[in-house]
Structure formats: structure tokens, C-alpha cells
Amino acid sequence: MPDLANMTWVKGETSLRTAEPDDADALLGYLNHPEVAADRQFGQRVPFPLSRSEVTDRLSEKSDTRRLFVIESDGVVVGHAEIGWWWDALAPGAGLTIDPSQRRRGHGRRAAAMTLDHLFEQTPAHVVTTEIGYWNLAGIAFAEAIGFSRAGAFRRAVKRQGQWQDVAAFDLLRREWEVDRAAR
């Protein structure tokens, strides 16, 4: 695997770099926003507000199979992206979160393109997977718009607003990404 630390990728007005513990305050600016917290950030199965120390600890974790990136525009953190392949580098998972106040400006699409380009060009990824709560209709529409296909759902995976809800699963094959890249 390439050393992902200290890398900065730029696409248009959006850049990605490896997250640092010092980014905790910037991420906390939106992590507990209801729209973001509903998506169970950082692997939460039961939602609760994240503290600065919890976010700092998460950003301080060292791993050669997982990376958390901050997404910036004009020096302002507008979101974060996470990739991981604990089980198999052939099939890494990816996730993307944009600060609700920064949405609909193209940051998500550009960050997703950089993340997927990295996974398919610089790692052994053959298929990339992602998971999105069924209540997150905008997130599902976004995933499908950038080429992901529905792979099914983890049923009754989380409780939200008084009901057990499913989490949708998506995948994107290398050959599908190659078609998308050629069209860009």
C-alpha cells in the first residue's frame, strides 16, 4: 500500500488530505448535526453526541488499512471521507460525509472521484462498497449518481425515530469505474 500520510489531492475547488487530531474541532462543527449524526458516524451502532476527545481519539488512531481524510475548500473543512480494507484490499469500503451547510456545491462529487480514483488506481481494489441508511435519500441518490449499484440492505440494522430501519448496501466494480472515468 502507498503511504497515504501527508498526501493532498486537489480537484477543482475541493481538496483531500489525511485527517489529523487537530481537525477534531472542525469535524465537530458538523458531526453532531442531526442530519449527519443520524448516519451513525465512526461506526456507532447506537447514536450519541460525539465529544471532542472521542473525535480526537478517532483521528489519532493509526492503521495501515484505514484512512480518514478531511475534505477542504479554500482552507475550510467541508467534510470527511473514510476508506478501509481490514478484511480484504480487493473489496475496500468507503464513506463520505459533507457538512450540511456545504452541500450542493460539488464537494461530494469531487471528493468521491478523488477517493475512488485513489482506491482503483493505487490499491488492489476490484470492487468498492458503501453503506447508507435508507432514511438518507439524498445520500442514496448521490451514490447512484456517481455509479454505485444497489447491493441490497442490512435489515433492521439501526433504530431511528422509533422504528427499526434498514441500511442500504452499494457496490462499484472496477470496470464500471473505468467507464465512468473515461466519460469524465
Next chain:
Amino acid sequence: MRRSDYELMVDLRNDLVTQAWSRTLPPDFTFEMIAKRYDEKEFSVRRDDATFIVEELESGRAVGYCGYSGLVDRQSAVIGVAFIEEVHGKGYAGEVNELLLRLLFHEMGLQAVGLWTHSGNPRAVASAERSGFQVSVRFREAIFKDGHHYDNLYMDMTRHEYYETRPLQDRLGNR
């Protein structure tokens, strides 16, 4: 599980057909590795996994193991079963699944129980379907085994489906 079961666990762990792909390779797990894993388990009421040995009632012989992992309190868990080749096809997986499902739904109050398998193991898929599991997630070509890509399959059963098909009543009252 007893220490005398560790040899069986070594054989099951190194089974190239049922167990070996990706990070479970290479199949060189030793008795010492297995012993270290299970000997070092400490008493806790906050465990999120369990492993049981499967014995034939008639002979008392240990023929496989089963268990669950990734338990999220009152929400979900992932089960796994494996048997020695000699007893494949005898229907033990169905019996073991039933015991695990009763434990996880009726005693532990979970909402969903799942398992991971892949499209290159149709016997495992069929066995799980007979127990009432359905393929809920199919990650295409996410498994590489024996020189081929296979789909990674997550099969699950919801609490509602479990009680709908068993002569038991769901009194949890948490729909």
C-alpha cells in the same frame, strides 16, 4: 469448548473448502495458536461473541463448531458454523442454526441475525435458506478464491420472520 476440542478447531480453521479465503489464509493455524486464542478468553458479561462445539448426540463425538460474533446489544449478531467433511449433508447445520437462532432471538432479544458466505459455496447458501435466511446483500465479485471472483453474500433473518415461522410468541414488544 474444552481444550480437548482444540485439535478439531485447528482442522476446521484450516479447511480449504469452507474456511479459507482472503485473510483466513494461509491454512497454517496451529494447535498453539488456537489454544492461545481460547485460553486467553477472560470472564466477562460484556462479550460480543461466543463459540460452541457441536457434538453428535448419539456418539458424543465433536463434529463442528458454531457461534456468533459482532453482537450489538438487543440489535444484531453474525453467526457462523463449520463441520468436518464427514458429516456434511446430515442436516446438522439446520439443527445448529435453529439452536443459535433461538438463543439470539428468544433469549437475547435481537432484531436481526445474519451470516456471511459467498456465491462459490452454494451448499452453505442452500442450508441457510432452509433455515429461513435470505440473501440480503450481494457485494459483487468481492471474494477471490480458488482463482475466481465470487459474490460476497450477507444472509439475514429478521425477528419478525423468525417468530412468524416458529411456534413461539414474541413478547419483546419492540417492533
